[in-house]
Amino acid sequence: xxxxxxxxxxxxxxxxxxxxxxxxxxxxxxxxRFGPALVPFLLAAGFALSGLVxxxxxxxxxxxxxxxxxxxxxxPKSRLVDVAxxxxxxVLLIVFWHTLGFLISATLYxxxxxxxxxxxxYASALFVCAPLCFIVDWVFRRILLVxxxxxxxxxxxx
Amino acid sequence: xxxFETALGLVFEPYTLSMMLLAGAFGLFVxxxxxxxxxxxxxxxxxxxxxxxxxxxxxMLVTATAMAIFAGDLPGALVRIPGTPASAAYVEEAYRLxxxxxxELVLGCGLVFSVIGGIFGxxxxxxxxxxxxxxxxxxxxxxxxxxxxxxxxxAVFISTGRPVKGVVSVLLGLALATVGIDPTAGYPRFxxxxxxLTGGVSFIPAMIGMFAMAEVLRxxxxxxxxxxxxxxxxLGNVFRGQWQLFTRYRxxxxxxxxxxxxxxVLPGAGADxxxxxxxxxxxxxxxxxxxxxxxxxxxxxxxGTANNSALAGAWVPALVFGIPGDSITAIVIGVLFIKGxxxxxxxxxxxxxxxxxxxxxxxxxxxxxxxxxWLAIKIFRQILLIPREFLMPLILILCVVGSFAINNSVFGVxxxxxxxxxxxxxxANGFPIAPAILGLVLGEMxxxxxxxxxxxxxxxxxxxxxxxxxxxxxxxxxxxxGWILLAQLRSMRRSTRPxxxxxxxx
Numbered sequence: 001x002x003x004x005x006x007x008x009x010x011x012x013x014x015x016x017x018x019x020x021x022x023x024x025x026x027x028x029x030x031x032x033r034f035g036p037a038l039v040p041f042l043l044a045a046g047f048a049l050s051g052l053v054x055x056x057x058x059x060x061x062x063x064x065x066x067x068x069x070x071x072x073x074x075x076p077k078s079r080l081v082d083v084a085x086x087x088x089x090x091v092l093l094i095v096f097w098h099t100l101g102f103l104i105s106a107t108l109y110x111x112x113x114x115x116x117x118x119x120x121x122y123a124s125a126l127f128v129c130a131p132l133c134f135i136v137d138w139v140f141r142r143i144l145l146v147x148x149x150x151x152x153x154x155x156x157x158x
Numbered sequence: 159x160x161x162f163e164t165a166l167g168l169v170f171e172p173y174t175l176s177m178m179l180l181a182g183a184f185g186l187f188v189x190x191x192x193x194x195x196x197x198x199x200x201x202x203x204x205x206x207x208x209x210x211x212x213x214x215x216x217x218m219l220v221t222a223t224a225m226a227i228f229a230g231d232l233p234g235a236l237v238r239i240p241g242t243p244a245s246a247a248y249v250e251e252a253y254r255l256x257x258x259x260x261x262e263l264v265l266g267c268g269l270v271f272s273v274i275g276g277i278f279g280x281x282x283x284x285x286x287x288x289x290x291x292x293x294x295x296x297x298x299x300x301x302x303x304x305x306x307x308x309x310x311x312x313a314v315f316i317s318t319g320r321p322v323k324g325v326v327s328v329l330l331g332l333a334l335a336t337v338g339i340d341p342t343a344g345y346p347r348f349x350x351x352x353x354x355l356t357g358g359v360s361f362i363p364a365m366i367g368m369f370a371m372a373e374v375l376r377x378x379x380x381x382x383x384x385x386x387x388x389x390x391x392x393l394g395n396v397f398r399g400q401w402q403l404f405t406r407y408r409x410x411x412x413x414x415x416x417x418x419x420x421x422x423v424l425p426g427a428g429a430d431x432x433x434x435x436x437x438x439x440x441x442x443x444x445x446x447x448x449x450x451x452x453x454x455x456x457x458x459x460x461x462g463t464a465n466n467s468a469l470a471g472a473w474v475p476a477l478v479f480g481i482p483g484d485s486i487t488a489i490v491i492g493v494l495f496i497k498g499x500x501x502x503x504x505x506x507x508x509x510x511x512x513x514x515x516x517x518x519x520x521x522x523x524x525x526x527x528x529x530x531x532w533l534a535i536k537i538f539r540q541i542l543l544i545p546r547e548f549l550m551p552l553i554l555i556l557c558v559v560g561s562f563a564i565n566n567s568v569f570g571v572x573x574x575x576x577x578x579x580x581x582x583x584x585x586a587n588g589f590p591i592a593p594a595i596l597g598l599v600l601g602e603m604x605x606x607x608x609x610x611x612x613x614x615x616x617x618x619x620x621x622x623x624x625x626x627x628x629x630x631x632x633x634x635x636x637x638x639x640g641w642i643l644l645a646q647l648r649s650m651r652r653s654t655r656p657x658x659x660x661x662x663x664x
Contacts, residue, residue: 008587012326019333022348029343032270035342036347039605043336045403046329053322057650070379070559082378086554090317090575093558097568106558110551117378117547138553144209146563 004067009055016047085116101151102141107133165514168213169522177214179222179518182526184535185222189229191549195242196226196429197368197485202553204362204493205560212497213515216488219493220516223486224276227429227465228531231268231539235261241577244465245431247437249456254453266396267403268456268462269531271411271503274404275463276524278415279422279470283477284517286423287506290478294503297615300622304606304631306600309481311638312424313593330584331597332604334359334577341606342613354569361492363561363574364598368591369485370557371578374550375652376585406611407459410440418464422471428484429590432468433461477501477513481600485592488599551642 019040029035070076089109096105110129115122140146150156168174181203188199192514199222207215230242234249237254245252255264310332314324337348338358349355404411414436420430440460441450450457472483473490480501482488494501499509506513561574582593615621623629 001583003583003587026340026345026347027343032613034612036343036345036611037611039608039640040333040336042348043329043333046325047333048328050322050326053642053646053650054326057322058465068545073198079379085373086378087575087579090554090558090571094568094571094575098345102559106555113551113554114548117550118545125548129551132548132552133555136559140205140559140563144204144206144563146559147566148559148562 002065002069002071004058004065005054005061006058009051009053009058012047012051012054016044016051019044019047028065082116085113089113098149099151101153102148103133103137103153104151107137161510164511164515165518168511168515169217169518171214174214177210178523178526179530180216180525181222182225182530185225186229186530189226189242189609190220190232190534190538191544191546194373194553195369196230196244198224198373198553199223199484200489201362201366201369202556202560204366204489205563206498207493208563211414212499212512213519215391215493215497216490216516217519217523219486220519221489221526224272224466224520224523224527225530226535227469228269228272228527229534231272231462231536232239232265235264235268236538238391242430244664246430247433247461250451251454251458254451255455255458258453258457260453262394262396263399263403263455264458265535266398266400269396269456269528269535270400270404271459272466273524274411275415275466275468275487276470276527277521278463279419279519280520280524281465282423282467283322283470283473283520287474287477287513287517288313290474290505291506294478297343297479297503297627298625299607299610300625300628301631303604303611304622304628304635306481306604306607307477308631308635308638310593310596310600310604311635313590313596314642315638317590319590320649321642322649323587324593326594327584327589327591327644330580330589331594331599332601333600334364334594335601336605341602342609343629354567358602359577359598360561360564360570360573360576361598362489362564364577365489365492365595366560366579367574367576368581368595370553371428372581372585372591374553374557375578375582377546377550378550386523396532403455403459407456410456410460411463413439413443414460414463415467418467418473420481421464422468423474424483428472428486429465432471433465436464437461450575468525473516473520477505477516478503480603482596485595491599525550529627554592 011066023040023044023130026035026040028037063142070079089112092107093109100108107126109131111122111126114127114129118125137148141148141150184203185196185199187284188194188202189196200219203222207218210218226242227244229243231252234245235252238249238253252264252268255261310328314321314328335358337357338346340347346356415437417439418429418432421435424427437457437460440457441447444450444456446454446456468484469486472487475481475483476487476491478501480491484490491501499505499512557574557578558571561570562568564570581594584594585591611622623632
């Protein structure tokens with residue numbers, strides 16, 4: 001996803017403004033001329049300068065480049081759905097992390113994603129993803145002792 | 159028992175050796191899969207190493223990266239897709255040689271010269287690190303500040319694309335490092351009331367997101383096709399003809415080793431830059447420059463040697479100064495801190511056996527590369543057959559588990575997701591990722607040394623140039639920044655030139 005330089009410049013200027021505004025509220029260090037705000041201020045100045053450079057170069061190059069483009073994506077609509085599935089799926093995974101537990105949520109996520117990427121072959125995706133997720137769960141939870149949540153499967157032993 | 163003997167005992171334990179074998183197989187697999195990088199292999203291994211003693215943990219990381227850099231040559235030679243960015247410099251050359259029916263020679267060359275480069279880099283690491291560490295004992299906050307800033311400046315300087323985007327990338331990394339408790343006054347900054355953010359942006363989930371998850375997103379949005387030349391290649395004895403290559407190009411090998419290791423040592427530059435630079439040097443000094451790009455092995459000998467020698471070279475600043483030489487050592491530094499072996503000049507005083515263990519591991523990993531690499535070449539066609547549609551969701555699942563495991567908190571998964579999207583968008587818009595990661599890793603170090611120096615000097619900036627080493631480092635860093643500024647001005651002038659300018663029509 002390519003964004004026009006001028007837009008990137010404006011975003012950086014906004015970020016610089018936000019950092020400077022927040023840093024202005026940091027208290028000074030007792031007995032010193034500088035405090036926790038110094039470095040954020042310097043970074044905000046850096047963002048502002050870089051933002052101005054990008055804005056200037058974007059404006060100089062004109063509108064030959066669209067504000068946002070999906071250049072090189074092949075079939076943009078289909079790819080957008082894929083990206084939405086990857087990101088939305090991860091958000092849902094985080095939301096249902098404790099309720100569904102790792103094994104169930106990871107299997108659902110991997111199956112849906114693999115099935116979609118394989119052109120809708122969800123049964124074969126489940127056939128491959130379920131054992132893979134089971135192995136990941138087993139290795140991390142049982143061998144490496146990472147407390148992955150088990151959700152409704154709590155109490156089952158493997 | 160001397161420290162060296164203790165180190166030998168630690169490395170040659172069955173547990174460490176078996177972990178090295180496993181990591182070697184993993185590194186070969188990741189490196190051989192087009193689109194998956196050596197950095198990604200390291201990032202994905204980190205959660206596994208949490209639960210291990212220090213030496214096996216480091217052994218896994220070293221072995222996996224060395225193998226991944228070599229294995230990157232395999233898809234480059236057979237399907238024209240570099241397995242890792244470090245193989246990209248000579249992928250065209252390797253593929254054309256394969257088209258001429260010389261796949262055996264190309265893959266053997268990749269393996270043998272990777273081993274030579276890796277061992278040379280390891281020896282340089284073993285010889286230079288203790289000497290440099292002793293020298294660095296006299297460093298104060300001024301020298302450390304300049305050294306870390308020099309590392310960041312180099313990362314911008316060598317990044318491809320427009321310099322301003324490299325600068326923004328560094329600034330983003332530094333800005334992320336300011337989140338949490340400030341190192342001098344202890345004031346919470348940019349935490350938005352979140353308790354978890356007071357500890358700062360966790361380094362490992364950030365890495366996993368920016369490298370591994372961003373890679374998956376890039377794959378999802380790119381056209382998917384793999385040309386299958388691999389199936390038509392016959393692979394016999396890949397070591398045949400390698401000795402003749404070595405004797406014919408021995409000076410090239412020496413030059414590539416020296417340049418590759420030096421680039422690795424330079425903070426911010428790694429195996430991929432080393433490969434590009436040595437390939438260009440090889441062409442520049444070749445007796446047959448006209449053959450480059452048509453399927454000529456010379457450039458591959460140079461770049462294939464250099465990318466593995468740079469790998470060990472990058473550990474020199476990481477171990478001695480705590481400043482990563484490339485994105486892989488940036489991850490390794492995080493692991494070293496987790497293991498309580500704070501890298502820096504005192505590592506030789508406090509943990510000499512650990513330092514010797516790393517040197518031994520490097521040599522051993524490169525020797526192991528010969529049999530494992532040979533095996534990888536033999537089974538490579540099967541690796542390529544694994545459908546990416548299954549692999550990518552599995553990598554995402556591993557990203558999730560890895561980010562969770564660092565603090566056993568789902569907050570880490572959120573950081574991985576947010577920074578994964580940021581990394582993906584940055585790369586799609588020409589912002590290099592490595593400077594951001596270096597900024598994140600070095601941010602706290604730079605700020606604490608900067609603030610300490612400012613307090614010591616009572617705000618007098620000239621004090622940053624009063625000590626001799628500090629003055630030299632300061633001037634060199636400022637020269638690099640001047641260069642970056644000039645490059646940016648030149649790039650802006652080029653972009654405003656009218657389109658009929660003959661310089662643009664080439």
